[in-house]
Amino acid sequence: MTLIGVDGRAVRDALPDDAALMRALQGLITARRLNEQAYALVRQGRLAVYPSSHGQEACQVAAAQVLDDGDWLFPTYRDTAAIAERGVDPVEALSLLKGDWHCGYDPYEHKVAPHTTPLATQLPHAVGVAHAARLKGEPTVVMALCGDGGTSEGDFHEALNFAAVLKAPVVFFLQNNEYAISVPLSRQTAAPSLAHKGIGYGIKGERVDGNDVAAVLAVLKDAVDRARAGEGPQLVEAHTYRMQAHTNADDATRYRTDDEVAAWVDRDPIVRLEKHLRDRDLLTDSLLSEMREAAEKKAASMRDGINRDIAPNPSDLFAYVYATPTTQLQEQGAQA
Amino acid sequence: MTVHEKLSMGQALNRALRDAMAADPSVVVFGEDVGPLGGVFRITDGLTAEFGEDRCFDTPLAESGIVGVAVGMAMNGMRPVVEMQFDAFAYPAFEQIVSHVAKMRNRTRGKVSLPMVIRVPYAGGIGGVEHHCDSSEAYYAHTPGLHVVAPATPSDAYDLLREAIASPDPVVFLEPKKLYWSKEEVELSGRPRASAIGRAVVRREGTDATLIAYGPSVPVALEAAEVADREGRSLQVVDLRSIVPFDDETVCAAVRSTGRAVVVAEASGFASVSSEIAARVTERCFHSLAAPIRRVTGYDIPYPPPKLEHIHLPNVERVLEAVDDLQWEDS
Numbered sequence: 001m002t003l004i005g006v007d008g009r010a011v012r013d014a015l016p017d018d019a020a021l022m023r024a025l026q027g028l029i030t031a032r033r034l035n036e037q038a039y040a041l042v043r044q045g046r047l048a049v050y051p052s053s054h055g056q057e058a059c060q061v062a063a064a065q066v067l068d069d070g071d072w073l074f075p076t077y078r079d080t081a082a083i084a085e086r087g088v089d090p091v092e093a094l095s096l097l098k099g100d101w102h103c104g105y106d107p108y109e110h111k112v113a114p115h116t117t118p119l120a121t122q123l124p125h126a127v128g129v130a131h132a133a134r135l136k137g138e139p140t141v142v143m144a145l146c147g148d149g150g151t152s153e154g155d156f157h158e159a160l161n162f163a164a165v166l167k168a169p170v171v172f173f174l175q176n177n178e179y180a181i182s183v184p185l186s187r188q189t190a191a192p193s194l195a196h197k198g199i200g201y202g203i204k205g206e207r208v209d210g211n212d213v214a215a216v217l218a219v220l221k222d223a224v225d226r227a228r229a230g231e232g233p234q235l236v237e238a239h240t241y242r243m244q245a246h247t248n249a250d251d252a253t254r255y256r257t258d259d260e261v262a263a264w265v266d267r268d269p270i271v272r273l274e275k276h277l278r279d280r281d282l283l284t285d286s287l288l289s290e291m292r293e294a295a296e297k298k299a300a301s302m303r304d305g306i307n308r309d310i311a312p313n314p315s316d317l318f319a320y321v322y323a324t325p326t327t328q329l330q331e332q333g334a335q336a
Numbered sequence: 337m338t339v340h341e342k343l344s345m346g347q348a349l350n351r352a353l354r355d356a357m358a359a360d361p362s363v364v365v366f367g368e369d370v371g372p373l374g375g376v377f378r379i380t381d382g383l384t385a386e387f388g389e390d391r392c393f394d395t396p397l398a399e400s401g402i403v404g405v406a407v408g409m410a411m412n413g414m415r416p417v418v419e420m421q422f423d424a425f426a427y428p429a430f431e432q433i434v435s436h437v438a439k440m441r442n443r444t445r446g447k448v449s450l451p452m453v454i455r456v457p458y459a460g461g462i463g464g465v466e467h468h469c470d471s472s473e474a475y476y477a478h479t480p481g482l483h484v485v486a487p488a489t490p491s492d493a494y495d496l497l498r499e500a501i502a503s504p505d506p507v508v509f510l511e512p513k514k515l516y517w518s519k520e521e522v523e524l525s526g527r528p529r530a531s532a533i534g535r536a537v538v539r540r541e542g543t544d545a546t547l548i549a550y551g552p553s554v555p556v557a558l559e560a561a562e563v564a565d566r567e568g569r570s571l572q573v574v575d576l577r578s579i580v581p582f583d584d585e586t587v588c589a590a591v592r593s594t595g596r597a598v599v600v601a602e603a604s605g606f607a608s609v610s611s612e613i614a615a616r617v618t619e620r621c622f623h624s625l626a627a628p629i630r631r632v633t634g635y636d637i638p639y640p641p642p643k644l645e646h647i648h649l650p651n652v653e654r655v656l657e658a659v660d661d662l663q664w665e666d667s
């Protein structure tokens with residue numbers, strides 16, 4: 001589904017309201033700026049690696065913006081921008097990639113699960129959080145993110161099946177960016193679409209234009225509402241594209257052409273929404289520069305935070321393995 | 337109120353689950369066939385009837401999903417106790433256990449703890465066909481972040497399970513299948529008792545050599561000590577109960593008191609828990625040892641078919657041969 005076309009024109013009614021679109025634009029501009037900043041920080045040797053969501057910002061922003069405070073976000077390793085949009089300090093979100101610690105934020109503070117790298121393994125956790133919430137009578141919905149490649153992992157299928165059987169309020173949100181590192185979608189699945197994967201589990205699947213933030217917001221909002229209303233898990237596939245290499249360490253020219261990438265430039269989520277809002281006189285130059293300034297401020301604070309060296313504390317290595325360190329760990333910690 | 341009842345290990349485990357569920361509404365039990373059937377070994381018998389389907393429920397047949405869902409439930413305020421149907425059928429959950437169950441607390445610097453128990457009917461001696469008799473403790477014990485326990489008596493089964501459920505850390509709970517039907521008087525306090533996790537216990541006093549065992553090998557060690565006693569040799573038996581945390585203190589004090597030790601375990605000996613015990617006791621007690629520590633373990637072979645498992649499993653004879661080998665005289 002598309003709501004706003006690449007030319008910025010609404011192709012259907014039922015757009016999110018003006019305030020929601022303006023908020024989305026701010027989110028997109030910030031997410032893009034953070035992606036660029038993180039990429040620069042890798043080149044400067046401040047981050048070990050950065051999997052960028054450049055080009056996928058509509059998905060990143062919408063996934064966070066449709067949630068209530070009590071809801072949970074379960075990100076993949078690529079979803080730093082979504083984590084930041086949810087409210088986590090980007091410096092804390094990048095701890096994993098900076099190397100100070102694995103997870104740099106308190107998952108309970110913004111209800112964001114730790115982002116980790118084993119693909120799809122977070123999805124059963126998302127089902128567990130949702131099921132526990134349901135047992136406790138809490139209105140929580142869990143937004144569980146996954147890539148196209150991740151849908152081939154067993155845990156994706158086990159999570160969908162468990163969620164459906166338990167009627168767990170989970171929205172499985174797939175960012176189909178056409179590649180898993182170098183492997184194209186055609187090598188990942190023979191299904192007509194990733195949304196079809198819900199059928200075998202009794203879960204309704206939706207497809208949405210992943211570079212149209214209005215559409216992603218609308219579809220995800222609808223999915224969240226249904227999950228909250230007790231209709232069980234929902235599956236949404238967003239078709240988008242990873243504009244940069246898999247990470248800075250990857251050479252994308254080995255598996256895709258410049259022409260292919262160029263075709264997606266016109267579908268940029270930010271350009272499209274800006275155009276739409278300008279055409280409707282909702283966006284002015286001064287509003288836009290305010291938004292850019294806000295993004296710049298976030299990027300600057302992220303840069304400062306990442307550039308600040310904090311001496312990691314070796315005793316932390318032994319302190320958190322168990323609630324109470326074993327005598328063996330106490331001994332090893334004293335030696336280290 | 338404290339009562340005594342004669343219970344099998346299976347019944348003691350069932351009581352522990354019931355008492356824990358009654359005491360704490362956040363305790364939930366789930367897995368394959370654990371609902372109305374009560375589990376293939378009946379350890380969860382009657383729990384769904386007593387506590388309802390929200391508290392004890394059957395899941396789809398997918399172990400990674402079971403453990404992964406338990407992780408999420410533990411993140412969100414519950415105390416899941418999940419059952420793996422058999423030792424070898426826990427392997428599909430291995431990634432979840434190693435990459436998340438074990439690492440979550442450390443990953444989040446203690447912000448997210450996972451109070452969950454993974455119950456595993458474990459080890460051999462029941463004539464089970466392939467994939468029903470694995471001794472998988474080394475995989476778990478090698479993974480920092482997990483507690484790993486294995487009861488050898490109904491009383492310990494009750495106490496350890498209550499304590500495992502109450503623990504803020506994830507516990508892999510290995511239930512020796514062949515001991516499910518062994519019976520003894522169990523003291524039921526209704527409350528979790530003094531800590532057994534991390535505490536080994538001397539099951540039998542003795543002065544000539546120490547047998548170190550855990551789980552299914554404890555009765556073998558005790559029987560060997562009984563036979564040795566008739567032959568004039570006094571063997572001490574230490575039951576680890578807890579593989580992780582490991583009770584160096586009790587084990588080393590025991591070995592120092594006799595100066596000789598044999599480790600008895602069903603698992604294959606190579607790169608095993610028994611190797612670890614031999615190594616760490618040697619490191620700590622070298623000057624008290626009159627002989628190298630011997631190990632009596634399963635051979636380094638895939639678990640044998642039922643008709644041959646007696647070849648593989650440590651028995652009294654093999655234990656006593658190892659004891660005989662402990663350089664009683666310089667020769």
Ligand SMILES: Cc1ncc(C[n+]2csc(CCOP(=O)(O)OP(=O)(O)O)c2C)c(N)n1
Binds near residue numbers: 117
């Ligand atoms: C279990 C597992 N296998 C392999 C990897 C290595 N790996 C990291 S990202 C990636 C591709 C993921 O593709 P997709 O799910 O489409 O996400 P995207 O990178 O496109 O966001 C692979 C193979 C991993 N992280 N986890």
Ligand SMILES: [Mg+2]
Binds near residue numbers: 148181
């Ligand atoms: Mg992909």
